[in-house]
Structure formats: structure tokens, C-alpha cells
Amino acid sequence: MVAVTTVATSLIPTNAERIVTELGGTEAIVTMVSPPDDTLIQHPESLSYYEVDRDPMTGEPLGHDPDDPILSVRDVLPPGTELLTIVESSATVRTASGLGALALVEGDAADPALDGRFSLIEGRGPRTDREVAVSSSALDRLDISVGGEIEVISPEPGRFAVVGVIEDRQRPTDDDVLFARDGAISGVPAEGDTGATVYLPDTRLDWPAVRELNAQGAVVLSRAVLQDPPADARLPFGGSITLYSSLTSVIPMLALIGGFALFEVCLLAGAAMLVGTRSDLRALATVASVGGDRRVLFRTVSLGGVVLGLVGGIVGAAVGVGAAAGYVALTDDGSAAKYPGFHVDPLVLAAIVGFALLSGWIASLVAARTAARVDVVSALRGSRRPPKPSRAASVFGVVLLGLGALGLLGGATMTFFGYWPEYQYSWVWIGILVIVVGAIAMQLGAALLSPTILRGITRLFARGGASVRMATRDASRNSARSVPTLAAIASTVFVAVALMTMLGSAQHQANLTYQHTAPLGTISGPLVTYDDEGVASLIPADDVVTVMETVLETEVEVLSSVASPYLNNDPDATFARPRLQISDACRELLAETQGMGPQQEDCGLNWFLLGQFGDQIWVGSVADLEAALGEPASDEARRALNGGGAVSLHPQFVADDEVRFEWWSGEQLADQTNFTDMAPERAVALPAVVQRPAHDYRFGIFVSPATAREVGLEFDESFVIADVGPRPSEETYDQLWGALAAVEVPAILYHEGGPPQFAGGAAWIFTGIAALITLAASAVALGLARADARRDDEVLDAIGAPPRLQRGVAFWQAIVVAGIGTVLGAAIGLLPNLALTLPSLVGVANDIPRDAAPFWAFAPPWAQLALLVLALPLVIALGSWLTAGRRRVAVRRMP
Incomplete structure (x- = not known):
């Protein structure tokens, strides 16, 4: 308990720690979140907890118009107020192995007033727009030292001199961060960025001043308010954020762990006390024979439990603090946001030691009761009576088992009706609670x-x-x-x-x-790029394949597909799509809802099957099919593909061992009329088999190139895929992005690692x-x-x-x-x-x-x-x- 509670409280910063790690040496942080609004209130200790009055029906704000502009920080502060700014984004930088994305912090991170929020480790901060500082971890990734140069690829390309090493105290030490002057790399100064974090180095803001800024649309984290939070403020979310976090995280944890520990200790310590009392029966009988009454015997044994509980509590508390310190040391990532401090609360320690003392006393009660009822003559003679089995305990146990089983069945029934015919939150959670109580009763x-x-x-x-x-x-x-x-x-x-x-x-x-986007352990991606106007075009596959095979050292398959109508959404073009083999009722339902809503799931459909996410008709050889499946093709699939048929990865496309390709105009598809009885411009049926992959990938139907040409399908190389196994290292990714950038190929590749385990x-x-x-x-x-x-x-x-x-x-x-x-x-x-x-x-x-x-x-x-x-x-x-x-x-x- 001590270890868990110490670690839990160490995760929660005190206000004094927040002042250092969030404000540094400044007086306040000001952030603009709303147009001027007299109804805006914030929590005194947080920038995230604020609210404005809203219309209960529409949710629209009542204190300002949604089109009103958000003011800048300079607009709401007195003229001449000194400001320090921080703007965070990202930048693409040439690394030692290729190209990589680094976090970008622009502004005054090296200013002495922000010491504590940022730490200058080596050198100095950037003084010109052609100087940068980096984090310690970035030095290794970039393979440079202070005094070297780095090349930034985007947002604004250029070469920059590295003049120092700075650590962001709110980030883990292994994060790669680039520090530059305001707007030096992004090209966007903090003055034009309403999301900029603005620090006031020497302007003190008390609570009335904060409330005045709230009316201008600003939220503030103030040193003066953190040191002396207002007691009578109208708060949007209750009391102290720190106190609230402490209570909600520690007290339930203490209750759960404490209750379980009390149960376990009472069982084991109680058994030990009973055995010890039985071995001391002769001594207790001697005490009773010379005039010791039942109270003396009871107190003698119960005080032994108190002493054992106290000693165990003190020793356990010491071990727990040591274990907590070891755990914090092992899991600390260097970020002040994770462990702002090591918090050993004396009151919590005293409470846990007292709890241990109480546990020892409770554990000794049965043994003390046995000692108080000792048979003096039998004990002095040394005889033992065999214990008599309790029929009542067995009967009560059977009753509890029955009630527990009924609770499980009743809770399951309540949960079922909580899901159907409509979802009812209270029924579901009451049912779960009844199930838990029933299991404990059993x-x-x-x-x-x-x-x-x-x-x-x-x-x-x-x-x-x-x-x-x-x-x-x-x-x-x-x-x-x-x-x-x-x-x-x-x-x-x-x-x-x-x-x-x-x-x-x-x-x-x-x-x-x-x-899943593709089979597990593959790197894949579409050969599609979009211009500034959102118009799609295909990327030539040769350069992408060369880069991937060189960097990844594996064979790369290039898959071809029939263009999706949603790629460019041309109303004058004609697009081929496979017909969904679904019931007439589902087809009418999808027509009514334009393919939207939960009816998709009821009909066994998803966005991909509806043709609204990726290409559905793919053209390739057996090797291409196996690359998409992530497994060998079956004999039936091989015969179908090589014999002029089709192989569907989804049974929803197949009926009577056939797939049907239909050609629709872009205008029809835009209106979703393919779900109605309107006839397509033309249609072709092919014999088909189904081979379901291990997971539902975004590949629909495969036909051979010869079959595609025969039926009039137009296709292009549109997808690359390579089997690489586990996720490649960061260095390999840097090499891959660098090589793709070198040949000016904007391909986006993704490693399929499956769901988080x-x-x-x-x-x-x-x-x-x-x-x-x-x-x-x-x-x-x-x-x-x-x-x-x-x-x-x-x-x-x-x-x-x-x-x-x-x-x-x-x-x-x-x-x-x-x-x-x-x-x-x-x-x-x-x-x-x-x-x-x-x-x-x-x-x-x-x-x-x-x-x-x-x-x-x-x-x-x-x-x-x-x-x-x-x-x-x-x-x-x-x-x-x-x-x-x-x-x-x-x-x-x-x-």
C-alpha cells in the first residue's frame, strides 16, 4: 500500500512544483481561447478547465457571437508589457541516417526567466534566425555536436548552426526537439498564432486581474493565484485541481488495496495467531489457574496481535518507500510532467501503519476469543479435542453460493436488456455491479x-x-x-x-x-498524392520500389487497381464497381440513408464495402494476390485467377459463385443511386471464389490483367507492399524518408503491426x-x-x-x-x-x-x-x- 500510494502521489504535482516546471521564473501564462465574453470563467489552477454560458438547446455561446474574432495577447494587456512566447510544431530534418521528424519549439525557450520550464544544458540559446539549439537526444540522432550544422527540409528549408543544448522539462529526455527563434523555421511568428503560449516575466496577476482577462477571452495560469488560490471563487469544475486529482486517484486505490489487504492479513495472521495460541494453551491455562480471568487472557493474546501489526506496519512502510523509490527511478523518463517529485506523505504513512495495527488486532480476535474460553483442566493435561465441523457454516455457504449464482444470472439479464432494445447506461452498470457482487458472494x-x-x-x-x-x-x-x-x-x-x-x-x-490496412508485418502505401486543390494523381512506382528494396532489403510487390470513383469524383466519368450481394431490404435501407448510419453494420457492411474508402477491384497475378492476403492462395483461388475468373476477399461481393461488375456514371454515384433499382450503364458477371484472409483488409476482388482487359477494366499501378516483419528501427525509417525525398516522391508508407497488445x-x-x-x-x-x-x-x-x-x-x-x-x-x-x-x-x-x-x-x-x-x-x-x-x-x- 505504501509503495502504490507513494508512486500515485508522486505523479501529482504540488502547486510549488507546478510553478517551477510550468512557469519557470515568470509570473504567468496567458492563452487566448475565446472572443471577449463576460461569462467566461476558469479554474484558478488550470488553463484547461474553463467554460462560458451557452444556450441549453443549441449549445451556442451566449456571451459572444461565434463569428467574433479572438483577440491577441497584446490586445488585452497594457501597452509595453514584456512578453515571452513559445510556439510548438514539428519540422523535417536531415538526420544521420536520412530524414526524420523532430518536435519544433520556437520562441524564448533559452530566456533565463523560463529556467525551470526549460533547462540550458550546454552552450547558449539561438540569437539569430540561422541558429538553433537541440535536445540531448537529438544530438545522437543528428550525429552532431554543438558548433555543427543541421539541414531543415520543411517547413522552411535551410541550414542552421547548432549553438546549444536545451531540455524541455515537460518532455521525456529521449524526445528529439529542435529549438529556434520565433518564426525562424515555421515562418509564422507568434504574433499571428492564437495558439501561442505567452509568458509574462514581470507582470504579476492576482485573481481579480485574471478575471478581467477572462472577460477578454483569455485564460491564465498565475504564480500569485497558485500560491494563494481564491477561496470564494465561482469555479467551473469544483475545488483544487491538485486536490481533486489526489483524492480521485489515491482514495479509491487505497480503499481497494486496503480492503483486499485487510482480508488477506486477517486470514493468514488469524490462522497464525490460532496456531500460536494453541501451542501456548498450557501457559494460558496456568495464568487462568492462578486467578487470571477471561479479560486478562483476551487482552494478552489481542495485544500480541497489536504489537505484531505495529511492527509489521513500520517494517512494511519502510520497505514500501524503498520499493516506490526504486520503481520511480526505473520508470522515470526525465519529464517533470510524469514525476514532478517524490512525495512521501507522513499522514498517509501514519494511516497505513495504523491500518496495519488495526489489521493485527482484528486478526487476533478469534485467537483471543479461543484463549478466553480455554478449558483449564484439559489444557494442563495436554489433551486436544478434535474440532467439530460447523453445519451452520456449510449451510450458509451453500446459501451464499446460490445467491451468488442468481446474482450472476440476474446481472447478465440486466446487462442484456441494457443493450437491447436500446442502450440504457444505468441498466448496464447496475447489471455489472450485480455480477461483481454475485461473484464475491460465491x-x-x-x-x-x-x-x-x-x-x-x-x-x-x-x-x-x-x-x-x-x-x-x-x-x-x-x-x-x-x-x-x-x-x-x-x-x-x-x-x-x-x-x-x-x-x-x-x-x-x-x-x-x-x-488492418494490410497483412501483419508489412510496409505498404498507396501511390497517390494530392495537389493543393485536392486533385489526386498517381506516383510512378519505379522510384518507390527502388527506394524500398534498397533500404528495406526485401522484395516489393506493386499492385494495380481500378480507380475509385471517390478519388477525383468526376461526374462526367464512368466507374466500375462490384455489386454488393445484399438483401433487397438492406439495399432499400442504404438508399434511404445514403449509405450512412448504423444500418451498415446491421447489413454486414462497412465503409470499404460501400466503396467509400479505397479501391475495390484489384488486378494482378497470383503473387500479387498472396501479397494482399498475407498467406498462400488456395488451389481454387489460383484456378479462378488464372482461368478468367475472380477471387473475392469478401463474401458480400459473391452470389451463386459469381461477382458482378457494374459501370456507373459519376453523377449516379454522387447521389448514391447505386442502392436503388436504377440500372447501371453496363454490367459483366465473372465466375468467382472467396478466400477470406486472416483479417478484413482493404482489398476487394482480384482479377488477372488479361481478364481485366477482356471485360474493359482500366487499371493502374496504385499500391506497394513489402513483408518486413517487426517494425523497422527509427534509423531505417529516416533512411526511407530521406531516400524518397531525394527522388522527390511524396509516398506515404505505413507499417502494419496490428492492434496494441x-x-x-x-x-x-x-x-x-x-x-x-x-x-x-x-x-x-x-x-x-x-x-x-x-x-x-x-x-x-x-x-x-x-x-x-x-x-x-x-x-x-x-x-x-x-x-x-x-x-x-x-x-x-x-x-x-x-x-x-x-x-x-x-x-x-x-x-x-x-x-x-x-x-x-x-x-x-x-x-x-x-x-x-x-x-x-x-x-x-x-x-x-x-x-x-x-x-x-x-x-x-x-x-
Whole structure:
């Protein structure tokens, strides 16, 4: 908890830190956001939080006309006010390996008044329009040093002398940044840029002055206001931004982590206290026999829990601070925006230590109650009574399991009707909450049924070997220590599996909705460029292919296509398009809506299939088809392509094993009348087969060049594609852009890496955390079992039992406790995600349309689940087997 909260608070800057990293040594930042408007108010501590009064019906501002001009900063400040300006954009620069894009900061970054916002590392700032400074990272990429020259390609080409090194404190240190004087590279001075950031080095602005500037359309971040925020201001978004961020990020996190930690600590520490109390029963009975009443015994044991909680809290806080410092050091990117400081809050530390003390006291209550009710005579005699199984706990556990299952089913039903017949936000989230509560109820019910489960396991292995029988009986008879550990393991695995499956479903949905431009691991791009008037033209393929094959060192395929009518939208031209093989109802629906709206999805269509995004008819050989597919062409596809037919990558273009090409005028297509019964100018049908690629790429139908000429299709080389595998390095990209610029080819190439994969890494993190907690809980349980079984070990040793028996008992104890815990936790952890999947299954089975929110998918990470449920208990059991078997010499036999 200390580590997490320390890292979380270290992400949030204090006002003092914001003054340094955002204002430097200046007094204020002024930004123009609106025409003059008396209703504009801003948050005192933020440039981003502001609002104006608007018409509730139209959303139009009430305090100004939308056509009113935005004033400049100089217009709203007194004449002669000193200003410092910063304008950020980008520039294309020749690098050591080619061409690359660098962030461009123009203005007064090197001014001493901005020290803290920017840092001058070496040399000096630019003093003329032919001087620049760069960041430390850019020195390596450009392969220069201070005193060298760089060549800027755009926006304004030229050569510039590098006179210094400057770091932007709001950016990571590995960002490549170029610093120049105002307008020196972009050609646009800050005076003409309403988006410029303007600093006031010596003009102090208090809150009344800020409010006056608000009326002129400006928002201000002021040193004076940050140091003394107004207490009675009418704020657009509530109180302090910093305080709000701290509360919303830290308190829920503390509540979640604290609640889970309290549960785990009480289970494990409670079991340890019970075992310790049982071993001290004789001493407690002695205290009772000499006059100690129940309160004395209760306080004796409970104060032990307080001391242990306090010591554990102090040690844990120290370790947590150290862990947080290590994490911050490892993940710090050098940006003050990420970690403005290392914030160790004494109040938070004290609260967490107090929480640990409270946890220790709560964990000791059951043991203290047991001690207060000690049977003095039996304890002094040393006899132990076997525990009596609680029938009420088992019944209550069954009830909780049933209620939890009903909650899962009810939550799934509510979620389903939250999606259909129309999306209802409250129903969806109430349903999700009911599902979560139902799963937790099932987890608690399983914990209450654990003694019954252990007794069942004992009966199941009654005919097993001696070590199996002894291990299962020990776990069953000593449920006071085995059940809490089993519950702790199950709850940990439950949380981890629930989170992993939710992330897996989100990843599955992201994979389904991601639009692939080409097969994975390829670099591709259209051979199309646009002039200043938006008119498209084709780029010759030869130069692009030569550059790509030289730089990427791989074979490049050039694909040809029939021009899309949306390329130049010429109403006098005639364009060929494939006919969509959809129902008459869908065709009429698309005609009514001009191909717009959610009806596309209901008819199984998207923008590409509607012909509004990219070319649909492609012309090429089998090799070209395979390049577009990203896989070998099937035998049927080869025969169709070489035999005068067509190969469709989308089944929506094929009906009765044919595709139909239709020629429409540009005027018809402009009106979307291709969705009506109007006849095309001409049409041709070709035999066709369908080969679906791994993903829906933006390639429609392939025909051979001979077939295209025979049916009258006009085509041109329009696309390049090359298989390169993983994303090339930045140096390779610089070489590629530089080589393309050298031959004056404005091609845009894109590497297809697929959707971001966020679930896999998170699943391994959750698996690791769950494994560590499970290992710790198992170590506690096994340690308690060995401490509790010393007398049994001495008896076994006395009768000559071999060490392998003790090792076998240790092995099976770990299998029983860790194995049952992980299986129960994983099984119940899968249920919330499965419940959210039920509406999807019902909806898909009944063709129910969706208005909003994609249906859920059941996609758990099976590899991580197998490790938790199968591999982890075996690892724990092997560790227990290796550390057991040391002989305890209880009886020495004389020779």
C-alpha cells in the first residue's frame, strides 16, 4: 500500500512544483481561447478547465457571437508589457541516417526567466534566425555536436548552426526537439498564432486581474493565484485541481488495496495467531489457574496481535518507500510532467501503519476469543479435542453460493436488456455491479464450504498412500489453519483471474474492431498524392520500389487497381464497381440513408464495402494476390485467377459463385443511386471464389490483367507492399524518408503491426502478483502445519518412519491447500466474464441489433490460467517436498 500510494502521489504535482516546471521564473501564462465574453470563467489552477454560458438547446455561446474574432495577447494587456512566447510544431530534418521528424519549439525557450520550464544544458540559446539549439537526444540522432550544422527540409528549408543544448522539462529526455527563434523555421511568428503560449516575466496577476482577462477571452495560469488560490471563487469544475486529482486517484486505490489487504492479513495472521495460541494453551491455562480471568487472557493474546501489526506496519512502510523509490527511478523518463517529485506523505504513512495495527488486532480476535474460553483442566493435561465441523457454516455457504449464482444470472439479464432494445447506461452498470457482487458472494460461500470440501477430499483419498492420507486428514482436522490459507489463495487467484479475463475480453474486442490496412508485418502505401486543390494523381512506382528494396532489403510487390470513383469524383466519368450481394431490404435501407448510419453494420457492411474508402477491384497475378492476403492462395483461388475468373476477399461481393461488375456514371454515384433499382450503364458477371484472409483488409476482388482487359477494366499501378516483419528501427525509417525525398516522391508508407497488445503484459503482471501472494500464503500454511505437527513428527520418528514419509506429507499438504485454493479462485474468477458473455451469445443467436456498446467476448488468457491452476501448486509442492524431511531426533536407541 505504501509503495502504490507513494508512486500515485508522486505523479501529482504540488502547486510549488507546478510553478517551477510550468512557469519557470515568470509570473504567468496567458492563452487566448475565446472572443471577449463576460461569462467566461476558469479554474484558478488550470488553463484547461474553463467554460462560458451557452444556450441549453443549441449549445451556442451566449456571451459572444461565434463569428467574433479572438483577440491577441497584446490586445488585452497594457501597452509595453514584456512578453515571452513559445510556439510548438514539428519540422523535417536531415538526420544521420536520412530524414526524420523532430518536435519544433520556437520562441524564448533559452530566456533565463523560463529556467525551470526549460533547462540550458550546454552552450547558449539561438540569437539569430540561422541558429538553433537541440535536445540531448537529438544530438545522437543528428550525429552532431554543438558548433555543427543541421539541414531543415520543411517547413522552411535551410541550414542552421547548432549553438546549444536545451531540455524541455515537460518532455521525456529521449524526445528529439529542435529549438529556434520565433518564426525562424515555421515562418509564422507568434504574433499571428492564437495558439501561442505567452509568458509574462514581470507582470504579476492576482485573481481579480485574471478575471478581467477572462472577460477578454483569455485564460491564465498565475504564480500569485497558485500560491494563494481564491477561496470564494465561482469555479467551473469544483475545488483544487491538485486536490481533486489526489483524492480521485489515491482514495479509491487505497480503499481497494486496503480492503483486499485487510482480508488477506486477517486470514493468514488469524490462522497464525490460532496456531500460536494453541501451542501456548498450557501457559494460558496456568495464568487462568492462578486467578487470571477471561479479560486478562483476551487482552494478552489481542495485544500480541497489536504489537505484531505495529511492527509489521513500520517494517512494511519502510520497505514500501524503498520499493516506490526504486520503481520511480526505473520508470522515470526525465519529464517533470510524469514525476514532478517524490512525495512521501507522513499522514498517509501514519494511516497505513495504523491500518496495519488495526489489521493485527482484528486478526487476533478469534485467537483471543479461543484463549478466553480455554478449558483449564484439559489444557494442563495436554489433551486436544478434535474440532467439530460447523453445519451452520456449510449451510450458509451453500446459501451464499446460490445467491451468488442468481446474482450472476440476474446481472447478465440486466446487462442484456441494457443493450437491447436500446442502450440504457444505468441498466448496464447496475447489471455489472450485480455480477461483481454475485461473484464475491460465491467466493465467500466457497470459503465457508472449504471445511466440507476438505473432508470430501479426505474421503476421496482414504485408500491412497500413507502420505496422502496423513496430509488430507491433517488439512481436514486442522481447518483453523488450512481454511484461512485456502481462502486467501482462492481470493487472490479470483481477483487475478477476473481482471485477466476482463482484459482478455477487452483485447479480443480491440482485435475484432481494429482495421488492418494490410497483412501483419508489412510496409505498404498507396501511390497517390494530392495537389493543393485536392486533385489526386498517381506516383510512378519505379522510384518507390527502388527506394524500398534498397533500404528495406526485401522484395516489393506493386499492385494495380481500378480507380475509385471517390478519388477525383468526376461526374462526367464512368466507374466500375462490384455489386454488393445484399438483401433487397438492406439495399432499400442504404438508399434511404445514403449509405450512412448504423444500418451498415446491421447489413454486414462497412465503409470499404460501400466503396467509400479505397479501391475495390484489384488486378494482378497470383503473387500479387498472396501479397494482399498475407498467406498462400488456395488451389481454387489460383484456378479462378488464372482461368478468367475472380477471387473475392469478401463474401458480400459473391452470389451463386459469381461477382458482378457494374459501370456507373459519376453523377449516379454522387447521389448514391447505386442502392436503388436504377440500372447501371453496363454490367459483366465473372465466375468467382472467396478466400477470406486472416483479417478484413482493404482489398476487394482480384482479377488477372488479361481478364481485366477482356471485360474493359482500366487499371493502374496504385499500391506497394513489402513483408518486413517487426517494425523497422527509427534509423531505417529516416533512411526511407530521406531516400524518397531525394527522388522527390511524396509516398506515404505505413507499417502494419496490428492492434496494441495490452492484455498479455497485464495478464503476466497479475499472474506474477497472484503467484507471489499464493507462495507467501502457502509458506505460512505449511510453516504453521509443521509447527503444529512437531509432536506427530516425533512420534513418527520414534516408530521408525522414513524421512520420505514426512516429505510426502509435506508435498500433499501443499497440493491440497494450494491446489484447491487456485482451482476455486480460478473457477469463480471466470464467472463474471462468462456472465457478461451471455448477453452476447443470446444476441448473436437471435440476430438482435445493437444500438451501442459492443457485446462482450469470453477470451480468458489460458496460458496464464494454466500456470496459476496447474503449475503453481506443483511448484509449491516441490518446494515443500525439498524443504521437508529433516529428522527430529526424539528417541535415541542405545546399541
